[in-house]
Amino acid sequence: MRRPVKADLMPWFARALSSSYQHALQRSMHKARARRRGESDLVRVFVNPRDPFGLPLLQALVQLQERFRVRFRLHTVWRLDDKMFPEPVLWGSWAQQDATRIAQLYNFTPPDRPTPLSETELKSATAQLLHAEQANDGLNTAARILADLWSSNSQSEPGPAPTDLHDQALFENEKMLRRLGHYQGSMIWYLGEWFWGVDRLDHLERSLTDQGLNRDASDAITYTRTWADLTSTATRLPDAHPAAETTLEVFFSIRSPYSYLGLERAIQLADAWNTPLQLRPVLPMVMRGQSVPDAKKWYIFHDTKREADKLGIPYGFVADPLGPGVERCYALFEYARSLGRETEYMRTYARAVNAEGIRSETDAGLKVIVERAGLEWQKAETLLNDQSWREWAEVNRKAMYDCGLWGVPSFRYGTLSCWGQDRLWIIEEAIKKKVETSSTQGVCDPTNNAKVTQGQRGN
Known part of the structure; x- marks a missing residue:
């Protein structure tokens, strides 16, 4: 009898990894770890000032903070790995256009800046974001920083210049991002799962609801406009x-x-x-x-x-x-x-x-x-x-x-x-x-x- 080869087994391996049992097991492990650390309500948010999707994401999270008893912890990152972004020029043009569509869909301030961001502006915004990480109202502060950076009529004054401490903070944030299993900004990590931008916030909403973190009795899901109504009329x-x-x-x-x-x-x-x-x-x-x-x-x-x-x-x-x-x-x-x-x-x-x-x-x-x-x-x-x-x-x-x-x-x-x-x-x-x-x-x-x-x- 022929012994199974790797190609025979791979579909079964994929099936096991994607099973509801495996997902429930992983979720239980992360829940237990979060409880031990007192982090059942902690949501990590990774933003990159060069990524326009971060602006609508932060505006959405400000709204979610009003509906859920959560702590959003901000982590600023900087790198855009060439291996992850094989067409960086096309990505930059598409990303701003697409992020603007999402922002307009949810009535947020869009990243409608008509001119490229300068390195000086980006570095200044990065330093400000790193300061915002330590603030009590960091999420709102970060949203304002990105709104100003990506605004079509930005009139911001140069902020603090980056320092060696900033470089070390970025290094630690990016190290955490990679350790937890991701590679880009505009990402959210909660109980072992990743959620990209506004598009995946409906999954985060369900997860927070499952944890009983709603501020009221409603279990409504807000961020469904990109898929729920398709062909409905x-x-x-x-x-x-x-x-x-x-x-x-x-x-x-x-x-x-x-x-x-x-x-x-x-x-x-x-x-x-x-x-x-x-x-x-x-x-x-x-x-x-x-x-x-x-x-x-x-x-x-x-x-x-x-x-x-x-x-x-x-x-x-x-x-x-x-x-x-x-x-x-x-x-x-x-x-x-x-x-x-x-x-x-x-x-x-x-x-x-x-x-x-x-x-x-x-x-x-x-x-x-x-x-x-x-x-x-x-x-x-x-x-x-x-x-x-x-x-x-x-x-x-x-x-x-x-x-x-x-x-x-x-x-x-x-x-x-x-x-x-x-x-x-x-x-x-x-x-x-x-x-x-x-x-x-x-x-x-x-x-x-x-x-x-x-x-x-x-x-």
């Missing part, structure tokens, strides 16, 4: 409406777990609004020569599981398709598209490798995927060595970069583009705006409930 649409004339393009990697969630939600969105969907696969970052360090991989794995559970999407029984699995997947994409089944094929493939532990690099595993997607294995098997897909994958990558984006999943709807499965609300808002505009002009009757089929959408 779409069923009132007619078959044809102006918004359906624009295609929703999905740039994704079959290896990316966030792409898996994004694909599931993009299909849902397109179906709900009768919008054409175009899938544009790209190679994973690692296969494009970009590094994904372990700390980043583990955070993505655990965060995807948490998001998937929230969205009701199965995830965790992962058979990583990196390498041969990706290549074989893409080699059959044109075959699936020739039959109008590319969406079903990619969804089936993504579910298989993210939630069912099917090893797509093997013929046995791939055969299951192919036949489930309504394709013929005998035909598919003859196409596995076709390398022509590399040309269109590169075309898709360049198109994604033309949007000012470099990571997946990314989406484009007309001239509008965004990155992340939790940014599909931006696309939906654009669809709603088109529909509302056309309705006021008498273009369509929104009381018609008819739907179009997948074939009519061009998938």
Whole structure:
């Protein structure tokens, strides 16, 4: 009998690590440790003045402090590890735009500064943040510092110059950040879990509620606007409406777990609004020569599981398709598209490798995927060595970069583009705006409930 090899065991290992039992065990250990230290109400907040997401995050935490009996402890960090940010110029431009969208969504002061931050301003703000760490009202002070730094009409006077003590404090904060398992600012750590920016505060709210830290009896979750209302009003649409004339393009990697969630939600969105969907696969970052360090991989794995559970999407029984699995997947994409089944094929493939532990690099595993997607294995098997897909994958990558984006999943709807499965609300808002505009002009009757089929959408 053949002994199991590492590749056989990895899906089961991933399944165990992402299980509810494992999560409960880890949470219990951290709770016990926090109780011993008197830190059950302590939430650590890591901010980097160069990261615009820190501004809306701090404003949100000021609000949470009014609802929960918590101590937010501020930790200022400085480094932006090149390995974690492979496209720093693109990241800087995207981050400010995206952080502004989030701030406006929650009616916060946006980081709308039109000119680049100078090193003098950044160092001064860093020194002020380090002072704020020691203040009783540090959270509010830090929010004001970042609001002034990122303001479009900043008139701040230079603050204290950095000293050796500041450098040592930054070193200790960054050391703690790495020891606890992360690599960037705008992060929150509580009872062993990480929460990024405003987008993950709903998970923090649930955790604080579970600990009985509410100031009142309400268990309402506030920070849900990026996901809770997706497609909630779409069923009132007619078959044809102006918004359906624009295609929703999905740039994704079959290896990316966030792409898996994004694909599931993009299909849902397109179906709900009768919008054409175009899938544009790209190679994973690692296969494009970009590094994904372990700390980043583990955070993505655990965060995807948490998001998937929230969205009701199965995830965790992962058979990583990196390498041969990706290549074989893409080699059959044109075959699936020739039959109008590319969406079903990619969804089936993504579910298989993210939630069912099917090893797509093997013929046995791939055969299951192919036949489930309504394709013929005998035909598919003859196409596995076709390398022509590399040309269109590169075309898709360049198109994604033309949007000012470099990571997946990314989406484009007309001239509008965004990155992340939790940014599909931006696309939906654009669809709603088109529909509302056309309705006021008498273009369509929104009381018609008819739907179009997948074939009519061009998938």
